[in-house]
Amino acid sequence: MRISRVMVWLSAVFSMSAVSSEWPTDLAVSPSAVNMTLQPKVVVNSGRLEWAPFKRDLTRWPSLSHADKQPTPKPRKVMLEEPLNGDPIRGRELALAREKGYCIVCHELPGEAWPGTVGARVLNFKQHNYSNELVFQQIFDSRAFNPNSVMPPYGTFGILNEQEIRDLVAYLQSLD
């Protein structure tokens, strides 16, 4: 009885070390290209995925890995100089663009398909009567209001520049 338990334990240890010594075939991060992620591509009618390089260099982005010693940029409070001078049409494009704001992945936006449900529904936004400055800060770095926010700090992390955030504020404030 005892011996068989030890055998089970030993075989578990050995099979674990065998697995960890080689990379899984569908690994999302290439061990040879540190900080360059790969993105999955469906191979049509095969039931398989291929991993293609994700082109963007994510070196500046801190990850959740214990090995990543890069400090996370601190939350930043910003002032908005009025007039806003934002372009609401460009703002809508930014809100839908995967490479830019991609706000739709978390927020429902009026008339747009496939919204996410992580953030609040952003419909009739103008009715909140928020100041431009508050909305600008929310997009620039939402951690100023909520330290545990899951919304990306677009300004602090340099994902969107100041004019792009102005365009987004103009777009949201135009939703009545």
Ligand code: HEC
């Ligand atoms: C990863 C999910 C996520 C993404 C992407 C995201 N948000 Fe948010 N957003 C949230 C969450 C969650 C909240 C609720 C407040 C908080 O937790 O900070 C929020 C709150 C807001 C608010 C405040 C709403 C209110 O009525 O108080 C605004 C405005 C906003 N987001 C705009 C945007 C814009 C514009 C973008 C794209 C540039 C965006 N969000 C991208 C998750 C997200």
